Amino acid sequence: MSPYLFTAAAIIAVIGILIVFKINLDKIKADPEQVAKAQTNFFIGAAISESVPLIMIIYAIIHAVPLSIEDLYVPAFIIIILMAFAMFFIFLQRKVDVEEDRRQAVNQFSIIAIALINAVPIIALVLMFINVA
Template identity: 45%
Template sequence: MSPYLFAIASIIAVLSIIITFKIHLDKLKMNPEKQAEIQTKFFIGVAICEVIPLILVVSGFATMQLVQELSELFVPFIIILFTILIGPSFILLQTKVDVTEDIKNLVMTFAMIGLSLAMSIPIVSLVGLFVQMPQ
């Protein structure tokens, strides 16, 4: 059961963060002079979004047991890899839409912040899966 807790945590974390990222990036594109205020609200939104995934990851580590066969980890592993591909793809594609040359650096900085926040839970989830591998 705990491999699927990691997969669910990754899905919830990545989806909620890319939605929060999209909302705040659109605001940043409209009002680049309010960068500090938008980033602050983005961090608050990410903190709220990360509550449930963090609870799932902690409970996944708490209930962790070695699996009998490696095949038990394939589906959660593929789900986590899918979230690792979708998150950065979406974030980097958003930096190409409606970005003028004068705010390009601002948008790329915001995207790198969002990228690192979106990838944190899936990376921890991968570590959780690797720890459960049979020896």
């Protein structure tokens, strides 16, 4: 059960941060002068989106049992696919409807989002593999 709690935590975190990213990226695309406000809103939204997954990860650590590596194939594959999807989504949003004068702000915001969006899945993968007996 523990690896699937890690997987669920990663899914919830990534989906929440992607929603917050899309909302704030649209604000940056509309008005590049609002980059600082959009980044602030993004960080607040990302923190709120990661609160429940972090509680789930702590719960999974507390109730962890030793597992074999075969038990981690499916959850690890789901998390890796989720990370790839999130990066693909961010790179795709970075290219769509961006005027040349706004490209630098959008690229900077996208790089920050990639770092934040992969944090919980990486934590989940590492903690899943720590439980291997």
